[in-house]
Amino acid sequence: MLHVDLDQFLAAVEVLRRPELRGRPVVVGGDGDPTKRGVVSTASYEARAFGVHSGLPLRTAARRCPDAVFLPVDRQVYEAASSEVMATLREIDAVMEVLGWDEAFLAVDNDDPEATARQIRRRVRESTDLDCTVGIGQNKLQAKLATGFGKPAGVFRLTDQTWFEVLGDRPTDALWGIGHKTAKRLTGMGIDTVAQLAAADPRALAMQLGPTIGPWLVRLAHGQDPSPVVGTPYVARSRSRETTYQHDLDDWDEVRREVVHLAQRVANDVAAEQRPAARIVVKVRYVPFTTRTHGHALGTPTTEVTAIEQAALAALDRFTERRPVRLLGVRAEFAR
């Protein structure tokens, strides 16, 4: 099993079209203005040396690295670059599953996966001028985590035999699927490391974290992952549009107008895909950062713009709190 991950993908694509940026700290995020609300999508390694990383507010990034070049997110360009990379990977004879713009799993199972990995790195570099790292594992989880140890521009292999020596003493959130919140809860139960989580009682975790997630976390800690590489084309289950406003909205009539606007954009997406929406969900983030959602089911699934607009307004009417708003979102769930 191979996991391929492009190195500093967005920043690397930007450097390709502006070679004078090579070697400089580059930060891609928001609309490229670090005085506005927004977060870092990708920072180049030069910027990461200043503590700038994905998800960091742009304003904080500008403070940590004032000399960085800040660039807006340019989706079309990254999509095009991503397509080139994925087309190159598809030349490998293996089932492939794409995860976002810059990652893919390849279900290769041969005698010399390192050689295949090096071949992939060479081919991607030749055809796109981009660097990638390849992780090798006995399943998707191992391959995915291996990539992190191979960066940048390397190859790394994890196996059942090396799993605990590499990951045993690491914090639980080193695992793919455990984030900040779950790590904190585990710490509260006296579980700090991957090895400790592996030794935990699945039934005890089921009580605390739910019947599915509890036992799943223990399997994760053992480096076990039965999930298959899915080669069939990705089919979205929902489509959404959302906007964080630079200035908070404190007039509810304005909130209504903005929801209608977002609903129209979602309706256009839905119509373009020709897949009827069954339910419309409106998301409101109040100042400072409380998020609420309410939905409205469509009687009969539809792609009609007016029906989607009306459903969004009906969902909005379910919000009883009319305090200042900083973000609005509208999501259409497709009929299943």
Next chain:
DNA sequence: TCTGGGGTCCTAGGACCC
């Protein structure tokens, strides 16, 4: 530190039905 935009899946509680 002051928090984007686009997604997925799981959980818990209530409604409803038999």
Next chain:
DNA sequence: TCTGGGGTCCTAGGACCC
């Protein structure tokens, strides 16, 4: 006149990922 137990569906929220 106050009420069981089980199943399923819907909804809102939480957590995570890229």
